[in-house]
Amino acid sequence: MEDRLQKILARAGYGSRRACEELIVDRRVKVNGTIATLGMKADREKDEITVDNRPISQKESLKYIAFNKPLGVLSTVGANDPRPTVRDFVHVSGRLYPVGRLDVDSEGLILMTNDGELTNRLTHPKYKHEKEYRVQVAGSPTQAQLTAWQDGITLDDGQHTLPADVxxxxxxxxxxxxxxxxxxxxxxxxxRMGASSNLPVQRIIRVRIANLRLNDLPTRKWRYLTSKEIKDLKNIT
Structure with missing residues (x-):
């Protein structure tokens, strides 16, 4: 049965649908020897689909991993950067991608998976899934500063943030x-919220993504999600 190419690639573990769309835009995907374009459909059972001239693998077993990222580690995978990435710490074979990002100078929970459909649902802005952080700021914030974060604040690029719980x-x-x-x-x-409200941010630790919690997972360590955690994540999306 035919399906959109980015959905086929996401199901094969090549990342979220948006990441797979980028593969297509970058002309790295071919269908039966022809460079693919956005909007193209294919039948995985009948068509030869390649990424970087390599046939896509049969559907991989899905993996779901929680990792406690330390400072100085990139949350991106495959970046042209000499610094270590989260993938250097998670020694699991096969494709594995972080869901969303966490700045190199921030710490805490990273969800890694090869489930492109779940990645898309957790990262697409329209779903507004919660992410919770412990944030250390300099000094003592005033009520006006806290209210600015709670109401939404205009950033340096003119964009206004959604209200935050603080x-x-x-x-x-x-x-x-x-x-x-x-x-x-x-x-x-x-x-950037701190800079816009004159409240310098010193440290950021992410402790929750949707209903997945960091809990007592030590820094630099990872673990597989439990079947209940996986089920709960899929249910909320």
Whole structure:
């Protein structure tokens, strides 16, 4: 049965649908020897589909992994960058991609999988899935600063953020720990929110993606998701 090419590639473990669309736009995908274009359909059972001139594999077993990313590690895979990536720490064979991103200078929970359909549902902006962070800021935030984050704030590019859930978790001598819940994923969003409200961000630790929690997973370590966690993630999407 014919299906859109990006859906076939996503199901074969090549990333989210958007990532697979980029493969097509970059002219890396062929169907029966012809360079594919966006919107093209194919039948996986009848057509020869290749990526970088290599036939796509038969459907892989799906993998779901939680990783506690340390500072200085890239959340991207395949970047032309000498710094370590999350893939360097997760020694599992086959394709595996991070769901979304976490800045190199941020820490915490990364979900990695080869389930392109789940990746698409968790990262597409229209679904507004929650991501929760522990955020250390300099000094003591005023109520006006917290309210600005809660109401949504205009960033340096003129874009306005969605309202965020923000509360004070604890206070130290020269800094404050906040709990922040976002429902979008703009580039370096929390640090830019801090800059726009004169509230310098010192540290960011992601502790939850949707209903998947970091809990006590040590930094630099990974684990497979439980069957219940996988089921719960699929149910909310």
């Amino acid at each position: 509360r004070i978790e604890s206070q130290e001598k020269k800094s404050t720990w906040l709990r922040v819940i976002l429902r979008e994923g703009r580039n370096r969003q929390i640090r």
